Amino acid sequence: MEPGSDLAPIEVFPVPGIPEVSKGADLGGLILAGLRRGRLGLEEGDVVVVKQKAVSKSEGRVVRLSEVVPGRRAKRLAKEEGKDARVVELILEESVRVVRSGHGVIITETKHGFVCANSGVDQSNVGEGLAALLPVDPDASARRIRAALEKSTGKTLAVIVTDTFGRPWRRGQTDVAIGCSGISPLVRYKGKKDRFGYELRVTEPAVVDEIAGAAELAVGKLDGVPVAVVRGAKYAPGESGIGSIIMSRKRDLFR
């Protein structure tokens, strides 16, 4: 199949050889070096998918738990859910409200508007006694990485920052987009008609989340590979950012 045709395949490449990311690291530069090491090039329209943990580390969003003083509310909730009160303090600081808690899980709405476990605060893959927080503005993170990659390659690209979220009713997690640049989060079929003339009223594939999940398939969890390139996905360029995928309170039946 010729590339660019509707029947062109999608390809997802892990980007190898990216070292442990430290505060202030030039993530764009590290990704370019990883691509060179893997003898991979970027092509027009490629989507570069970067795991939140690498972004958070480069932006210094890592907290030493010994420096966190839990408040009364954190202590109470920590006791209820069998968690470290300092971690719960961070979860509460990163949230605007607790949506549900139980079974050792605290589901919050973050300042960005994401509803997820533990406000995205995560102790895995950061080192003992440390916890990573989500980037303050993941769209801005994506924009910075995209600018660096586009400047160096001369290609028009998209960047998605992802995190691993659970979901109600289904076990397990999938990677989803928490920030993006150069790509509209949703594909809009609204108003288009199917082959039988039936208007596709509500179908808006969340292409950033499907790309995030596809990238996770390629990089796995334990490999220390925080970046993948997704090639051949159909998407609309755009700069509306991840906010445009967050459901308004008014329309949300589960808030």
Add this chain to the structure above:
Amino acid sequence: MEPGSDLAPIEVFPVPGIPEVSKGADLGGLILAGLRRGRLGLEEGDVVVVKQKAVSKSEGRVVRLSEVVPGRRAKRLAKEEGKDARVVELILEESVRVVRSGHGVIITETKHGFVCANSGVDQSNVGEGLAALLPVDPDASARRIRAALEKSTGKTLAVIVTDTFGRPWRRGQTDVAIGCSGISPLVRYKGKKDRFGYELRVTEPAVVDEIAGAAELAVGKLDGVPVAVVRGAKYAPGESGIGSIIMSRKRDLFR
């Protein structure tokens, strides 16, 4: 990168040339013919992803709305949500309960245990005056297709049947697995440790859903291409079926 290594790419191919599926159609045979037409072969470990609509049509799970007599409850709910009472009757018949309704959407729990809009009842891409229902046993559908493909190719394969689901808190939809064969829905990292020795306690990527989303990226919505092949994804073979991804009522904070 050599195939099979952790850094091998994922590839997603749409399978072209599958005609409109009718009741009793041999889906396995149609997929094999489509693969031949696209000059595509199946390889060991490939995951064949089939959209629910094609499966439902082949299994005769299409209902003529003129033959549906809505009951009192369906009529009332149809009025509240501005929907066709005959469609609402089907939604209720396919469900064990209504989870939420509002804004013209009826979220139900289906007999399979899925929580989704309209019990999966769908009027798009089926023809005027018709509605498609989910397969009665989508794991069995996946098993049948897998058996046909394995018999013909001599390869060990996996098959996932997918549908397009919305989700709370985020706009847009992603394709997710509603049935599977030859693949365990979740990858279990439980008990494994990260590079820093931190135990990855809760990470179980829902690989069937990430594969479903990746397939959707390749086939889109309007192309009349209901099948894709996902190659290179790491998964555990297994026959636990989709039931093993449904969260138990006991653990579910949103039921």
